[in-house]
Amino acid sequence: MAIMSKATKKYVYSPLTAEQISDRVGVTRKDKALVTKVLTDLGYIGKKSVKVSPPSSAKVTKKSKQR
Amino acid sequence: MPDQTPPVPQDVFLNVPFDTRYSGLFTTLIGGLTAVGLVPHCVLEIPGGGRNRLERIYELIDSCGVSLHDLSRVTLSGPLRVPRFNMPFELGIAYALTQRQGHQFFIFESRNHRLQASLSDLNGHDPHIHGGTQDGILRCILDCFGPSAGAPSFPALRSLTRKLNRSIRTLQLDQRLPTPFHPYLFRQVIRVAAELAQAEGLIA
Numbered sequence: 001m002a003i004m005s006k007a008t009k010k011y012v013y014s015p016l017t018a019e020q021i022s023d024r025v026g027v028t029r030k031d032k033a034l035v036t037k038v039l040t041d042l043g044y045i046g047k048k049s050v051k052v053s054p055p056s057s058a059k060v061t062k063k064s065k066q067r
Numbered sequence: 068m069p070d071q072t073p074p075v076p077q078d079v080f081l082n083v084p085f086d087t088r089y090s091g092l093f094t095t096l097i098g099g100l101t102a103v104g105l106v107p108h109c110v111l112e113i114p115g116g117g118r119n120r121l122e123r124i125y126e127l128i129d130s131c132g133v134s135l136h137d138l139s140r141v142t143l144s145g146p147l148r149v150p151r152f153n154m155p156f157e158l159g160i161a162y163a164l165t166q167r168q169g170h171q172f173f174i175f176e177s178r179n180h181r182l183q184a185s186l187s188d189l190n191g192h193d194p195h196i197h198g199g200t201q202d203g204i205l206r207c208i209l210d211c212f213g214p215s216a217g218a219p220s221f222p223a224l225r226s227l228t229r230k231l232n233r234s235i236r237t238l239q240l241d242q243r244l245p246t247p248f249h250p251y252l253f254r255q256v257i258r259v260a261a262e263l264a265q266a267e268g269l270i271a
Contacts, residue, residue, distance in 0.1 A: 010213035015104020017271040018261035024106045
Protein backbone atom coordinates (compact mmCIF):
# COMPACT_ATOMS: atom_id res chain seq x y z
CA MET A 1 0.00 0.00 0.00
CA ALA A 2 1.46 3.36 -1.00
CA ILE A 3 0.83 6.53 0.96
CA MET A 4 1.60 10.22 0.45
CA SER A 5 3.62 11.59 3.32
CA LYS A 6 1.99 14.86 4.35
CA ALA A 7 5.18 16.49 5.62
CA THR A 8 7.32 15.80 2.56
CA LYS A 9 4.60 15.08 -0.01
CA LYS A 10 6.62 12.05 -1.00
CA TYR A 11 5.06 8.98 -2.48
CA VAL A 12 6.00 6.18 -0.08
CA TYR A 13 5.89 2.52 -1.15
CA SER A 14 7.67 -0.83 -0.80
CA PRO A 15 10.31 -1.13 -3.54
CA LEU A 16 10.24 -4.13 -5.87
CA THR A 17 13.16 -6.38 -6.74
CA ALA A 18 14.97 -6.37 -10.09
CA GLU A 19 13.19 -9.56 -11.15
CA GLN A 20 9.76 -8.26 -10.14
CA ILE A 21 10.38 -5.05 -12.09
CA SER A 22 11.47 -7.00 -15.18
CA ASP A 23 8.48 -9.31 -14.96
CA ARG A 24 6.00 -6.43 -14.72
CA VAL A 25 7.07 -4.97 -18.06
CA GLY A 26 7.24 -8.34 -19.81
CA VAL A 27 11.01 -8.64 -20.20
CA THR A 28 11.65 -11.79 -22.22
CA ARG A 29 14.45 -14.36 -21.84
CA LYS A 30 15.90 -12.99 -25.07
CA ASP A 31 15.92 -9.46 -23.61
CA LYS A 32 17.63 -10.75 -20.47
CA ALA A 33 20.31 -12.59 -22.44
CA LEU A 34 21.01 -9.56 -24.64
CA VAL A 35 21.19 -7.17 -21.68
CA THR A 36 23.43 -9.48 -19.67
CA LYS A 37 25.79 -9.74 -22.65
CA VAL A 38 25.96 -5.95 -23.08
CA LEU A 39 26.53 -5.33 -19.37
CA THR A 40 29.16 -8.05 -19.19
CA ASP A 41 30.97 -6.74 -22.28
CA LEU A 42 31.02 -3.25 -20.79
CA GLY A 43 32.36 -4.68 -17.53
CA TYR A 44 29.42 -3.48 -15.43
CA ILE A 45 28.55 -6.92 -14.13
CA GLY A 46 30.66 -10.04 -13.66
CA LYS A 47 30.14 -13.13 -15.73
CA LYS A 48 27.25 -15.04 -14.24
CA SER A 49 28.56 -18.22 -12.67
CA VAL A 50 26.69 -21.40 -13.39
CA LYS A 51 25.60 -23.11 -10.23
CA VAL A 52 26.99 -26.65 -10.07
CA SER A 53 25.60 -28.88 -7.40
CA PRO A 54 28.23 -30.92 -5.55
CA PRO A 55 28.50 -34.64 -6.32
CA SER A 56 26.13 -36.73 -4.28
CA SER A 57 29.03 -38.40 -2.43
CA ALA A 58 30.12 -35.01 -1.12
CA LYS A 59 26.72 -34.19 0.36
CA VAL A 60 26.67 -34.05 4.12
CA THR A 61 23.74 -35.97 5.39
CA LYS A 62 22.14 -35.38 8.75
CA LYS A 63 23.42 -38.73 9.89
CA SER A 64 27.03 -38.14 8.88
CA LYS A 65 26.92 -34.69 10.48
CA GLN A 66 25.96 -36.24 13.79
CA ARG A 67 29.05 -38.40 13.73
CA MET B 68 -15.17 -1.44 -19.94
CA PRO B 69 -12.06 -0.91 -17.77
CA ASP B 70 -11.62 -3.55 -15.07
CA GLN B 71 -11.75 -2.73 -11.39
CA THR B 72 -8.49 -4.31 -10.24
CA PRO B 73 -6.74 -1.99 -7.77
CA PRO B 74 -3.73 -0.02 -9.05
CA VAL B 75 -0.26 -1.37 -8.31
CA PRO B 76 1.54 1.14 -6.02
CA GLN B 77 4.94 0.50 -7.63
CA ASP B 78 3.72 1.00 -11.21
CA VAL B 79 4.46 4.49 -12.57
CA PHE B 80 2.88 5.82 -15.74
CA LEU B 81 5.25 8.12 -17.65
CA ASN B 82 3.56 10.87 -19.63
CA VAL B 83 6.57 12.38 -21.37
CA PRO B 84 7.45 13.74 -24.82
CA PHE B 85 8.89 11.22 -27.26
CA ASP B 86 11.30 13.44 -29.12
CA THR B 87 15.01 13.08 -29.77
CA ARG B 88 15.95 15.97 -27.50
CA TYR B 89 14.13 14.29 -24.62
CA SER B 90 15.71 10.84 -25.07
CA GLY B 91 18.46 11.42 -22.48
CA LEU B 92 15.92 12.63 -19.92
CA PHE B 93 13.63 9.70 -20.76
CA THR B 94 16.32 7.09 -20.07
CA THR B 95 17.33 8.97 -16.92
CA LEU B 96 13.74 8.79 -15.72
CA ILE B 97 13.66 5.05 -16.37
CA GLY B 98 17.00 4.54 -14.60
CA GLY B 99 16.10 6.66 -11.60
CA LEU B 100 12.66 5.15 -11.11
CA THR B 101 13.92 1.59 -11.47
CA ALA B 102 16.74 2.29 -9.01
CA VAL B 103 14.18 3.26 -6.36
CA GLY B 104 12.25 0.03 -6.93
CA LEU B 105 9.47 1.35 -9.18
CA VAL B 106 8.24 0.04 -12.52
CA PRO B 107 8.07 2.59 -15.36
CA HIS B 108 5.23 2.23 -17.86
CA CYS B 109 4.34 4.30 -20.91
CA VAL B 110 2.29 4.25 -24.10
CA LEU B 111 5.13 2.43 -25.90
CA GLU B 112 3.60 -0.67 -24.33
CA ILE B 113 0.40 -0.02 -26.27
CA PRO B 114 0.46 -0.96 -29.96
CA GLY B 115 -0.12 2.03 -32.26
CA GLY B 116 -3.44 2.70 -33.96
CA GLY B 117 -6.65 0.85 -33.33
CA ARG B 118 -10.01 2.19 -32.27
CA ASN B 119 -9.59 1.39 -28.60
CA ARG B 120 -6.17 3.00 -28.13
CA LEU B 121 -7.54 5.69 -25.81
CA GLU B 122 -9.31 3.08 -23.70
CA ARG B 123 -6.09 1.13 -23.36
CA ILE B 124 -4.17 4.26 -22.37
CA TYR B 125 -6.84 4.89 -19.73
CA GLU B 126 -6.52 1.33 -18.47
CA LEU B 127 -2.73 1.61 -18.28
CA ILE B 128 -2.89 4.86 -16.26
CA ASP B 129 -5.65 3.37 -14.11
CA SER B 130 -3.51 0.31 -13.34
CA CYS B 131 -0.64 2.48 -12.05
CA GLY B 132 -0.57 3.81 -8.49
CA VAL B 133 1.20 6.98 -9.57
CA SER B 134 1.90 8.93 -12.72
CA LEU B 135 4.49 11.42 -13.76
CA HIS B 136 3.76 14.14 -16.32
CA ASP B 137 6.56 16.16 -17.86
CA LEU B 138 4.99 19.24 -19.40
CA SER B 139 8.26 20.83 -20.45
CA ARG B 140 7.41 20.63 -24.16
CA VAL B 141 4.91 23.34 -24.96
CA THR B 142 6.16 24.10 -28.44
CA LEU B 143 4.43 23.72 -31.80
CA SER B 144 5.40 20.58 -33.67
CA GLY B 145 4.95 18.61 -36.88
CA PRO B 146 4.39 19.87 -40.43
CA LEU B 147 1.18 21.66 -39.40
CA ARG B 148 2.94 23.47 -36.52
CA VAL B 149 0.23 22.71 -33.99
CA PRO B 150 0.52 22.12 -30.26
CA ARG B 151 0.11 18.47 -29.30
CA PHE B 152 -2.58 17.91 -26.70
CA ASN B 153 -1.95 14.24 -25.87
CA MET B 154 0.12 14.95 -22.79
CA PRO B 155 -2.22 17.46 -21.07
CA PHE B 156 -5.09 15.15 -22.00
CA GLU B 157 -3.41 12.21 -20.23
CA LEU B 158 -2.72 14.44 -17.23
CA GLY B 159 -6.47 15.14 -17.20
CA ILE B 160 -7.16 11.41 -17.06
CA ALA B 161 -4.71 11.07 -14.15
CA TYR B 162 -6.36 13.99 -12.34
CA ALA B 163 -9.77 12.38 -12.75
CA LEU B 164 -8.38 9.13 -11.30
CA THR B 165 -7.10 10.97 -8.21
CA GLN B 166 -10.67 12.06 -7.56
CA ARG B 167 -12.06 8.55 -7.93
CA GLN B 168 -9.40 6.37 -6.32
CA GLY B 169 -5.96 6.40 -4.72
CA HIS B 170 -4.02 7.52 -7.81
CA GLN B 171 -1.32 10.17 -7.30
CA PHE B 172 0.43 12.30 -9.88
CA PHE B 173 3.50 14.52 -10.11
CA ILE B 174 4.15 17.24 -12.66
CA PHE B 175 7.64 17.90 -14.01
CA GLU B 176 8.64 21.07 -15.86
CA SER B 177 11.93 22.45 -17.07
CA ARG B 178 11.19 26.11 -16.25
CA ASN B 179 9.81 27.87 -13.21
CA HIS B 180 6.40 29.59 -13.43
CA ARG B 181 5.69 28.45 -17.02
CA LEU B 182 3.00 25.97 -15.97
CA GLN B 183 0.99 28.84 -14.49
CA ALA B 184 0.78 30.26 -18.01
CA SER B 185 0.39 27.03 -19.99
CA LEU B 186 -2.08 25.25 -17.69
CA SER B 187 -3.47 27.69 -15.13
CA ASP B 188 -6.20 25.24 -14.05
CA LEU B 189 -3.41 23.44 -12.19
CA ASN B 190 -2.49 26.41 -10.02
CA GLY B 191 -1.93 24.99 -6.56
CA HIS B 192 -0.13 21.92 -7.93
CA ASP B 193 3.54 22.83 -7.75
CA PRO B 194 5.57 21.30 -10.57
CA HIS B 195 9.00 19.81 -9.93
CA ILE B 196 11.54 21.77 -11.95
CA HIS B 197 14.33 19.73 -13.57
CA GLY B 198 15.89 22.45 -15.69
CA GLY B 199 16.08 20.12 -18.69
CA THR B 200 19.04 18.22 -17.23
CA GLN B 201 19.57 14.60 -16.24
CA ASP B 202 20.77 15.68 -12.79
CA GLY B 203 17.58 17.71 -12.43
CA ILE B 204 15.46 14.67 -13.29
CA LEU B 205 17.26 12.57 -10.65
CA ARG B 206 16.74 15.27 -8.01
CA CYS B 207 13.04 15.43 -8.88
CA ILE B 208 12.77 11.64 -8.49
CA LEU B 209 14.41 11.80 -5.07
CA ASP B 210 12.07 14.67 -4.12
CA CYS B 211 8.95 12.77 -5.17
CA PHE B 212 9.54 9.14 -4.24
CA GLY B 213 10.37 7.62 -0.87
CA PRO B 214 10.96 3.87 -0.95
CA SER B 215 10.24 2.38 2.47
CA ALA B 216 13.66 0.70 2.41
CA GLY B 217 15.36 4.10 2.08
CA ALA B 218 16.26 6.11 -1.01
CA PRO B 219 19.61 5.77 -2.78
CA SER B 220 22.01 8.71 -2.73
CA PHE B 221 22.19 11.21 -5.57
CA PRO B 222 25.78 10.14 -6.52
CA ALA B 223 24.63 6.50 -6.66
CA LEU B 224 21.81 7.42 -9.06
CA ARG B 225 24.17 9.54 -11.13
CA SER B 226 26.67 6.70 -11.44
CA LEU B 227 23.91 4.29 -12.46
CA THR B 228 22.61 6.73 -15.07
CA ARG B 229 26.08 7.09 -16.63
CA LYS B 230 26.37 3.32 -17.00
CA LEU B 231 22.78 3.06 -18.20
CA ASN B 232 23.31 5.65 -20.95
CA ARG B 233 26.42 3.86 -22.21
CA SER B 234 24.60 0.52 -22.22
CA ILE B 235 21.65 2.02 -24.12
CA ARG B 236 23.97 3.48 -26.76
CA THR B 237 25.35 -0.03 -27.31
CA LEU B 238 21.85 -1.55 -27.50
CA GLN B 239 20.69 1.15 -29.95
CA LEU B 240 23.77 0.65 -32.11
CA ASP B 241 23.41 -3.14 -32.12
CA GLN B 242 19.74 -2.91 -33.07
CA ARG B 243 20.10 0.13 -35.37
CA LEU B 244 17.61 2.22 -33.47
CA PRO B 245 18.07 6.00 -33.56
CA THR B 246 16.06 6.66 -30.38
CA PRO B 247 15.09 4.71 -27.24
CA PHE B 248 11.39 5.12 -28.04
CA HIS B 249 10.69 1.56 -29.17
CA PRO B 250 8.61 -1.03 -27.31
CA TYR B 251 11.28 -3.70 -27.10
CA LEU B 252 14.10 -1.26 -26.38
CA PHE B 253 11.93 0.21 -23.61
CA ARG B 254 11.78 -3.26 -22.01
CA GLN B 255 15.50 -3.74 -22.45
CA VAL B 256 16.31 -0.34 -20.93
CA ILE B 257 14.27 -1.25 -17.86
CA ARG B 258 16.09 -4.57 -17.63
CA VAL B 259 19.48 -2.82 -17.90
CA ALA B 260 18.47 -0.36 -15.18
CA ALA B 261 17.18 -3.17 -12.94
CA GLU B 262 20.36 -5.25 -13.36
CA LEU B 263 22.61 -2.24 -12.73
CA ALA B 264 20.58 -1.19 -9.68
CA GLN B 265 20.80 -4.71 -8.32
CA ALA B 266 24.54 -4.91 -8.99
CA GLU B 267 25.00 -1.59 -7.15
CA GLY B 268 22.95 -2.86 -4.21
CA LEU B 269 20.21 -0.25 -4.68
CA ILE B 270 17.44 -2.84 -5.02
CA ALA B 271 17.22 -6.54 -4.18
